Amino acid sequence: MTAPAAPIARTVTTPPSDSGRPPLRRRRKPSVHRALSRALIAIIVIVQVYPLAWLFLTSLRDEHDFATGDPFALPKSLTWENYARAFETGDLGRNILNSFIVTMGANILIVLLGMMAAYAIQVLGFRLSRLVRGLFLIGIIVPVQIALVPLFIDYSTVNLLDTYQSMIIPLAGFSLPMSVYLFSSFFEYIPRETYEAASLDGAGPYRIFGLITLPLSVNTVVTVVLVNSIFIWNDFIFANTFVLSEELKTIPLGLQNYIGAMGKVDWTATFAAVCITITPLLLVFLVLNKAMIQGLESGATKG
Structure with missing residues (x-):
């Protein structure tokens, strides 16, 4: 009796790319819609947070500095006297x-x-x-x-x-x-x-x-x-x-x-x-x- 023939292994060959190099994965470009959404969210956050930050910094600003200087500038010095005067005035x-x-x-x-x-x-x-x-x-x-x-x-x-x-x-x-x-x-x-x-x-x-x-x-x-x-x-x-x-x-x-x-x-x-x-x-x-x-x-x- 003769032994059965072993199965022939089939090899599948993939055609090489035109340049002879394996294909590279394309990098996903950031979506324009996502970038615009993030920019819009950042603008909204700035618009909402800026008045509160300005209010707090102004409450720590010297009264003479606020009256004579730019009201939207950063305070030259910080003081807590305004809070004490707030309770005394009203x-x-x-x-x-x-x-x-x-x-x-x-x-x-x-x-x-x-x-x-x-x-x-x-x-x-x-x-x-x-x-x-x-x-x-x-x-x-x-x-x-x-x-x-x-x-x-x-x-x-x-x-x-x-x-x-x-x-x-x-x-x-x-x-x-x-x-x-x-x-x-x-x-x-x-x-x-x-x-x-x-x-x-x-x-x-x-x-x-x-x-x-x-x-x-x-x-x-x-x-x-x-x-x-x-x-x-x-x-x-x-x-x-x-x-x-x-x-x-x-x-x-x-x-x-x-x-x-x-x-x-x-x-x-x-x-x-x-x-x-x-x-x-x-x-x-x-x-x-x-x-x-x-x-x-x-x-x-x-x-």
Whole structure:
């Protein structure tokens, strides 16, 4: 018997390149769109950061140097006297406390009322729920100026002028439409099976709201609080209309104390006061920035 012939190995030859060298990998050229996007982002960052940097440097600048030199030049020397003079010129500590009380009180009302309204509209549902939600959305376009005179008359009738409530109530009311929209849009992401399983286990609507809906809405709550806090902290219209005494002045009203006789303004002390007042918001925003972005993505992309 003869042994079977071994298989013949086939060799595949690749044709050499025209130059006799192996082909080189082409380098990817950077995309023009990517370069333009990065340039645009850099411009936006500069535009946003430059005013804050200039404000902080000016708050450390000598008063005579700022008055006689170029206001946009770098300071020749740094001093902390402007911050001490900021507290001496105006009642800055009381203004910050009043703004904090108003901001916290308004945010508590906004979160509680906004969540409960959105829960009733989106989760529980009722016959005219879509109409009610549409009415809330219409409230977004209503300007706050049209309510000043009616509110002033009503507050004077019920003796609410020159109180914290006179600022908290309208600030919370005009912030509710956007908050209801964000909460109701987020509640669409929660599966209906979750609520059905909880109801089968014997949980009522209030228990479901406290044990299921509220813990899942933490990011949206943070978003609503931060967005409204910026508006409430910097509010001037309601505070200037309903506050009559020095003891209840908030930060925007308190900054008027730095305007001296004949319109003379202590600019360096004013800039120091502004730096002090915006620092809490910046710190809170930097700490909760990630949660705010997640809340906006989950609450504003659907609905």
